[in-house]
Amino acid sequence: MSTTSGNMAGTAGSGTIGARVGRLTAWVILALIIFISLFPFYWALRTGLTFNRALLTGDQSILPPDLTWLNFKRVLGLASDAEMVQATGFENSASFDYLLALRNSMIIATVITIGQVFFSAMAAYAFSRLRFKGRDQLFFLYLTGLMVPPIFALIPNLILMKNLGWLNSFQGVIAPFFLMTPFAVFFLRQFFLGINRSLEEAAIIDGAGHFTVFRRVILPIAAPQMVTLAVLTYVTAWNEFLWPLVVAPQEENVQPLTVALNAFTTQVPGTQPDWSGLMAGTLLAALPVLVIFIAFGRRLVDSIQFSGIK
Amino acid sequence: MEEISNMLREIKKLRLLAVLAAMALAAAACGSDGDDAAASLDEPVTIDYWLWDGNQQPFYETCAADFTANVQPNVTVNIEQFGWGDYWTGLTAAFASDSAPDVFTDHLARYPEFVESGVLVSLNDFVERDGVDVNQYFPGLAELWTSPDGDRFGLPKDFDTIAMVLNTDMLADAGISVDDFNNATWNPQDGGTWGELIQRLTIDANGVRGNEDGFDSSNVAVYGFGLEGNFGAFGQTTFSAFAASNGYQATDEPWADSANFGDEALIETIQWFADWIAAGYITPIEDVESLGGTTIFQNGGAATQTNGSWMISTLSGDATEVPVEYGALPVGPIGERRSMFNGLADSITTSAENPEAAWEWVKYMASPACQEVVGGGAVVFPAIPSAADIAEAAHASNGVDVSAFKVHVDEGTTFLFPITDSASRIEDAMGPVMQQILRNEGTAADLIPPAAEEINSILGS
Amino acid sequence: MTAVSPDVGASETRPKPSGKKVQNLTGGWPVAFWFLLPSMVGFLVFFLLPTIRGFYLSFTDWNLIGNNGKFIGLENYEKLAGDDQFYASMWRTLKYVVINIGSQTVIAVLIASMMDRLTRSSVIRGALLLPWLMPNVVVALLWLWMLDGSIGVVTEFLKFIGFSDDLAFFTDTGKVIPTIAAINTWKYMGYTALLMFAGLQTIPGTVYEAAAMDGATEFQMFRKITLPLMRPVLALVLVITMIGSFQVFDTVLVATGGFGGQPGGPVNASKVIYLYIYQNAFNFNDLGYAAALSVILVLILIIVTFFQLKLLRAGESDLA
Known part of the structure; x- marks a missing residue:
């Protein structure tokens, strides 16, 4: 190492x-x-x-x-x-509850990241380490999920949320991204492929099961890539706009920063874009991600440098 | 063995997901189930109401509070505001998933498509039962919201008209008065006396005016006239007043199955704008597209513009450093001035679980009680004349004379917003053509007729 | 589909030189099932079912608002075959993808190899990733502001260093697509570089040391060592970014529809395929036709991805 x-x-x-x-x-x-x-x-x-x-x-x-x-x-x-x-120029009360929206964004992005990275890693393990019938076909099917325009899935997913009674709730905002995204699976699989097999082979010969191998061998070795993916997932979830807008239009206790910020900028009267307010809001909205990024950035850098176990 | 227990622990967690999947499948299988509306006001009920205009939100919040306090104690109104673009996207998505708000602010360009999709509740029975007087509004407003089948899909809340917006500092520098504009005439050949005013207001980078020798049309500092925005198909705030005063009518009647876009009266009007842009008297369309026409006007890039009455509070607001007065639109070749007459209304959706409560709220918003509150806000003109007078007085107390907007209603020189069942497709067919003409990348005579034919085939089908 | 499988996941199925018996190492369905279950549920519910539904809708005249429609067979596809707007929007999208992916990939490879060979500074790496943190909508607005034809800071700078006055980036029919492509290159170059950089880390330093010993120049090392060894990650990055690039949408919507403009303008010059799909669904309520357009887009993407993976022999690295 x-x-x-x-x-x-x-x-x-x-x-x-x-x-x-x-x-x-x-x-x-x-x-x-x-x-x-x-x-x-x-x-x-x-x-x-x-x-x-x-x-x-x-x-x-x-x-x-x-x-x-x-x-x-x-x-x-x-x-x-x-x-x-x-x-x-206006006696305008446009504002939004930054801390509330911040809390919502954190809940949404954190839950999505934990679920998506973990479950996608399980899938990636199967696709890179296990051998089963139809594996490559199934993987390619997952890949095609990347190509489905999100707009295409928007309406069916919205109907599903409505039928589940999850409109205007955290479950509704989180659900579509919680279990996997094709990108996450693809990403981790490509990196898992590069991990040397000797350690896990040794573990299995010692009698460990696959879940143990996954947890004790693959996850620690792939930690840098997992962290990278977690950061990418977190930021993507943080910046998601259209889905929370349509699935939680009426609940301020759920709406993330992007939606709240957007509502704020459109509340300001006048024809000229409120550049100042918009940029101030954007920077405030990006700040938490920035902090997380800096906190994890160090780890990202340190861990990414060891190039697997050769 | 540790592995198996791990697995089992995992399986327990996963069972939840399996349930989710099963639910999802079941949900996908069954369509939308109609809620049998319990049309009762005896129990507490919340009405979701959507609007897009943040300027008006505070006044509707007041209306909602009054409504609950004085009219229907069991009905609470929950108001949501979205920006214009998000509003329609959100509303469409909400309709598609049968989760639309109970009541929403509706627009004439959109409501026919909602009607055709069958998602609006006809108000006929309610209106008849409660004896709502649809003649209490400005003439024509209530009819705009009636379909060819005679079903009413909205009660009017406000109206808007168009007027000239004048930078009085620039007028004074050119020795022009607001009355000069009030008395001006326009025609699509030489621009008329109105055109002369515009030329005099135009100043190039060397300080030479548009009507003087040596005017450099390629280097203009202040344009005499500023386009409010892109033309689109109907040009509400831009060309519509000019084309109409030249005898043009987009459609012969509401819900018509053909339109008159091929009319020579329109073609020569549009060509006139393109020519005058090329001559340096009117803001180039590229500038308007990147900055927004009103921004250009407010920063002194144009001496005048045409704009809608909903912009009064912005144009005359405390923040603007440009001193503004409102003037009449020019009289055109038909011998009269013409302003488009447009209005908003509130519609009830078929998603409303308690249509009775929704109706009570719509009825309240369309009543003098609420419209006078909104009028007092001096943001828009309410649809009821007495409330509109309050709005005018409120503007007057702010030192703003808005008679140029109201004169059209008083003198009956309005024409109705052309209602069609395919407004977005028409925009899509004609909008780019207008952009091309205004860039002088083709002539109106060449480009408009084919698009006009396309529109007629859209409307005819 | 089977033809692609050897390329997609080949490396670990190669016989091990040691010839070790790996029968129980690779599980099989009983094990794989549990590993795949959560993601399969997610995939099924949120990707596959909507896609199947969309495929079905493409044979109907489904009205989005009314949520109803009837089966009309191939009518949407017949209409599509004769729809000039479809071909035009596809052509614009293609232009966008070539400019965007071309510039983005070249710059990202450059950045990644420079990060690898010049510095390990996490500050620099973080700085390069910053643009990616911003939501698309904000990125579009920010550049709209900086590239404004009359008061944008970038425009002013370009004028200052001697470019002509004609710098209408978003309102010139010829410039709008390259401009939007450049904006997204700005946004994604650091992100793409980071992914590639992560791939570079799998190349042992000893390889470079040996090459340097033999007197290889930086450029030679880049061409002979870096590029070939990066292949699996390059495949990942290209597949992901190109699919994303074909689906460019919100940047266009905001940058061209923002204030005075018309989304997809001027004169339809930036009406890309995804915007056309969006318009059909959300503006024209014609979900059936939007679905048919989407199906064609998905097919095109599948073909493009297939050839990309094949060309790049995705699963393999020459190091393995």
């Missing part, structure tokens, strides 16, 4: 001038790509910190031309009427 490739960065090709130039070029390109990735976020922050009226003057200064925290305040429902007028 040793880190075999981690120390390559400094050594390879450092001998020739050409290689050095190459590395320098690579660094420049990487820096440029990072800048392109990050700049829009900075611009979103700058926009969120600026009054709407200042935005439309076309001022491109790198710092907020008309700095204010008001947009964040009003998204959080902390702005007074006078401040609302100052920010939007």
Whole structure:
């Protein structure tokens, strides 16, 4: 389980001038790509910190031309009427319960992630480790699930939720993503395929059952990929919009941040998009994911480096 | 053996899922089961009501509170607001799963499709039983919500008309008064006196006005006239007033099975707009599509625009730095001005479990009691004249003269929103064609007739 | 379907060099059943049944709002065969996919190999993944704002460095598809790179060391070592991203329908297949026709995926 490739960065090709130039070029390109990735976020922050009226003057200064925290305040429902007028021009009470929506998003994304990653891992184990009749056909069938336009499943799933009495409930929002997604199964299977078999073979020869092998051997070895998938699943669940909108249109105790934020931005009167409020809201909505991402990011990086057991 | 116990533990958990699957299959097998409505108001009942206009929500919240307090103590109204786009998506999905709200704000462009799908409750029996006076509304509004079979599917709540929106600072700079606009005439040949005003209001980057020598049409700083938005098929806030004052009528009657899009009166109107965009007097459609016409106007990119009465509170709001007055639409070749007359109503869905309670709420919203509350909010014009007067007075107390919008109703110079059973398909057929013409990527005479034929085949089928 | 199976899941079925007896290692249905049960329930209820239902609906004139319709045989498919809008929207989608997947994959491979060879910084990796954290709708709005023809910061910058005045990205019929493709490339390049990077980690450093010893340049190592060894993950990434790319929708809806525009505009220039399906279902209430369009889209995706997996011999890595 040793880190075999981690120390390559400094050594390879450092001998020739050409290689050095190459590395320098690579660094420049990487820096440029990072800048392109990050700049829009900075611009979103700058926009969120600026009054709407200042935005439309076309001022491109790198710092907020008309700095204010008001947009964040009003998204959080902390702005007074006078401040609302100052920010939007309207004595508007548009706001949403950020903490409630945050709680809902966390419940939804957490439950979906736990269920989806675990159950998909079980399936991936079967598809990568077990041999049974029709396995590859079944796997390809799962794959075709990727190709079904989500819009296609929307209505039947909605009817199902209605018949189960799960409209406007957490069950309804969570159910379609709880047991699997074709992506999750596909993802884990591809990585499980790369795991060396010798350990589990040893375990099975020692008399362990498949569930034990799955739990004690595969899951720990595949932890980095599981964490990666969990992060991907969490973010996807966090950003889901259309499904919670249609399945829980009338229950604020269930609606996630995306839906609440959207309602907030459409409540603001006027014709111009409320860029400031929107960007402030978006950043606030993305913040929890960011925190989780940073917390797990370290783990992601550390664990992803060991390249299986060779 | 540990493995087996693990398995068993897992199986117990999975049994729940098996049940779920079975339920799902059963659910998929049986269709929607009709709820036999217990039409009673003796027990507490909650009505779900959807609307899209966040500006009006506070006033309907007040109406709902009054309704429960004074009219039907057992009926609570739960109001949900969605943005315009999400509203229709959500509503369609809700209808598809038979979970629609009991009552919702309906639009003339959409309701025929709901009627054809059989998801709206006819109000005829209720109206007759309770003796609701459908003549209490502005003439024509109640009829808009009646199908060819004579079924009524909504009670009017408000109406809207179109007027000129004028930036008075820019008018003053050009030496033009609001009355100049009130007295202006327009025609699709040279634009008439209205066109001359627009040219004078246009200023290029060098400060040269549109009616002066050396005007640079490729580098305009302020356009004389700003398009409110994309044309679409009906151009409610854009071309409709001009085409109608040129003698054009989209359909001969509501629910018609053909339309008049091939009419020369429309073609020359649209071509005139395209020509004047090319000449630099009207905002380029590309700018309008990316920024929104009203944003351009509010930021001084255009001196005037046409817009709907529902925008008054935004255009004259505290936030706008542009001083605005409202002027009459120009008189066209037919010798009169014309504004589209449109209105919203509340409809009851077949998903309503207690239609009686839903009806009580609809009836209340369509009554003076609620409409006067809404009118006092000065957001829209209520459908009942006395309540509309309250709205006008409320605007006046804010220092806003809205008579340019109301004059159409008082003088009877309105034409009805063209009701068809395929509004979205018509939009889809004509909208892109309009975009193309306004980009001057083809002429109206070449592009409109084929689309007009397509629309007639849609309506005829 | 059977033809693909050797490629989809081949590596672990190869005879082991050791020749160890693996009879009881591979379970069989009695074991597999329990491992697959939860996911099968999920797949059945939320993917397969809706698909079967959709397939059935494509032979009806189902009205979405009214939730009713009757069997009309192949009528929807006959209509589809003569529907210019269908072909046009498919062609636009194809253009989008080529631009999006092309640029995204190249950039992602570049980023992944640079992350692998240059730095292990988790900060850099995190920074590159940030765009992916944003919901599509917000991404579309953000770029709509930054690319605004008159006051967008990117537009202003491009003018500043000498590009012409004509920078109407969303309102020019020729630019709208490349623009939306570029936006999604921005959003997904880090994500795609991370997936590829995870795959790169399975390549032992010793391989590079040996190559460097032999005097191979970075580029040679990339071409001769990195690319071939990445194949299983490249297959995963390409399949996933291309299917997603064919289904591009909300970015288009928001970016072109946002304020003054018409979704799919200008002049239908960005009306991609998924938007056309959405319109038929949600605007025209014609769920039957929308279903028929979806069936064709699914078929196209199955064919594309099949050839992708075949071409990339998905299950294999030259390392195995």
